[in-house]
Amino acid sequence: MIFTSLQFVEFFAVVYVLYRLLPHRGQNWMLLGASYVFYGFWDWRFLSLLWGSTIVDFLVARYLGRETDQGKRRWALVLSLLFNFGMLGFFKYFNFFEDSLVVMAGWVGWHLDPLTLDVLLPIGISFYTFMTVSYVIDVYRREIVPTAHLADFALFVAYFPHLVAGPILRASLLLPQIEKPRTITREQIVGGLWLIGWGCFQKMFVADNLAPLVDTVFGPSSTPSGADILVASWAFAFQIYGDFAGYSNIARGVSKLMGIELNVNFLFPYFVTSPQEFWRHWHISLSTWLRDYLYISLGGNRLGTWKTYRNLMITMVLGGLWHGAAWTFVFWGAYQGLMLVIGRAVGAGRDVAMKWSPARILAAFLMFQVTCYGWLIFRAESIQQVGTFTKRLFTAFNPTIATLDSLLVPMLWVVVPLLIVHIAQAREGSESAPVSWPLPVRYALYGAVFYLVLLFGDFEGAQFIYFQF
């Protein structure tokens, strides 16, 4: 049941009516049940994993909260991490590591019989695992007090707006909102509806219209020119952004309607001028998770220059692997790590206000090219395709009329409306800015979004890319 389907509209209509009728505790129980129904629509069998993760981490956190012996606490934390990452590793990475091991053994002349297990990837496992892990670590660090209510914790883990594709929420943000009665303001309803509409625009108009252009170039039998590859990489940059930011905005909007605030996950990531800045604006909930629970745990930047670089590389390679069990994601992570190292070495990375000047526009455009090469690695069907496409970019650029007619013009037709609104939003630093714009401007924007989604949006229910992560 994806957000842009009629099924979800029906589902949420029922949930919302019940939500408005019930008292606080009833709301929480109803939301918990609805979240399990929502998750069960994909594959009810994986509900047991969700429940297992919920119960184990609730109990471990309770133990960590009352135990004072640091040694025992450490062991409890290790057990929780082993459980969570063990499940994630098995379901997400078993086939990948096993296949890779067989191939690598072949390189040194060993023949290994592959153990074939048809392991299905439970949807959302990467997201809820990171949430429960952050909760246990926060309790271990005594940054938060564990909740005493299993139902509240279960709702924190399974809350349907974030369950299958984030944002990866912290307990310190969501649990207090679950535990306390909520009020719904008019501003939240207006803001929530805008975010839902804007998210639908990003997904159905931007991402879904760019997908066929990208697929044509990255398809297995395609032999595109370097110019085609460049434009398709730009298109994919906006496709994945529209897809994921759209999902996040709909999630935030739906949650806002229920009076629950989720964190901003994307903040104009293609207007930045350095890799450091990019990761403060792209998938913010993941990048802050990696920073707080991995990079800092590895020593962060406290151990000297070279170890900082090492920590950046480790963090980003693992971050790449989080996105999927394939070598292209590992390479993409390594590329991001390398860019962060270079950015740090040259002193880039200050977060500057979104004020437009020719120099800033040029810097943002160049940074966008750096980002797009990363997307080329990310989108490629294989490492071989990365190599072939990279070579073509530099040796067979050959732009043609077809590049213009079939790729660039259709891409600009979709991307330019997004950029126009984004430039205006970025001046105020928020995608929610339009709800406070003057009435004629606001209505004109609402109308344009309505028409563009209705007339040119994809209504065939294309899946969100990030569901596979």
Added chain:
Amino acid sequence: MAVARSSPSAGVRWLLLLLILVVQFALLEAGLRVYGSFEGTTTFQQLFTTHPQVGVVLRPGAQIRYTTVEFTTDIAINEQGVRDDAPLGPKLPGERRVLVLGDSLVLSVQVPLAATFCKDLERRLNGRVGSEERWRVINGGVQGYGPVQEWFYFDKIAAAFQPDIVLIVAFVGNDAIEAADAAAWLEQGRPLEDKQPTLNQMRRIVRSSVVLQYARMRWDQLSSRWSTGTPERPLSSYLSDPPPIVGQGLEISRKAFGLIADRARGVGARTAIALMPARFQTDDPDYGRLAEIVRHAGGELVRNSASERFRTTLAPLGLPMVDLQPALAAQPDRIGLFFQRNVHLTPRGHDVVGGALFEFLESSGLTKAAGR
């Protein structure tokens, strides 16, 4: 915040919103008329006119250039109202004619005339060694036709084209649903638009506006999700447990095709049927995508079930029949057989279909029956 500082009344707000929506509508309408590239554009609609006993037909003498991101095609309709550069005069001595009936998959506005499977079939028939017959394959396809409209078109117009063979190309993707929708027409023996003036008026308004045609297309997509659980109504023909309308549509198709065969016999022609598959029946990623959508809606998409249902339903007619799906599915690059956005045959797909139809006509002995 503006919400707090500006306080026009609710009436003024609604009026402003309405005004803005109307202005945007007008701008979109103008923009799409000039730059639009879909079948609702007025340029494309110039291809069609209405016939009192048939409904929509191709406009004799119409000429347009149709452009989308995937193709640009020059389309000409001859004086008899079929897609051809040359008129259809009386049959010449030694000339034999194949009339191909069908919908947009036969008309094929996506490719130049020379690349259509009708012309491909014509070349193959005229290229047979040792034959002195001159074949003419007439493209009798009209966008949006279903079995009932094909019957009307043949009965009132195309039977006069003096065909030797009538080849009905049944698009298994939507013919059952379209036949079911036209059940009352078949019963009455004519299109029934005249008896629904209000609905007709609305249809005319919608047809006159590109924006409204887009909106209607969206409405059809959304309403099909409500009614059949599939992204498009015709997909219900492929469900493991199809709704009753599919069975009704199959029966009406058989009746309409039977009427065509009887009428063809009356003008000395033999009739055959070709079953045209939908793209996803040969395109694996497309099938995977649609199967997933249908699965989420609680159904099961069975890939070739509509072809099988048509074959079974039409078998009692006793007409020669060929399923084009195996020939298309046997191609090495199956994804390139249909356009990706406009889900019709590419020139390569036409080439494969032309070859398969030629083999079929030869092997079934239809081409040998010169003296009928």
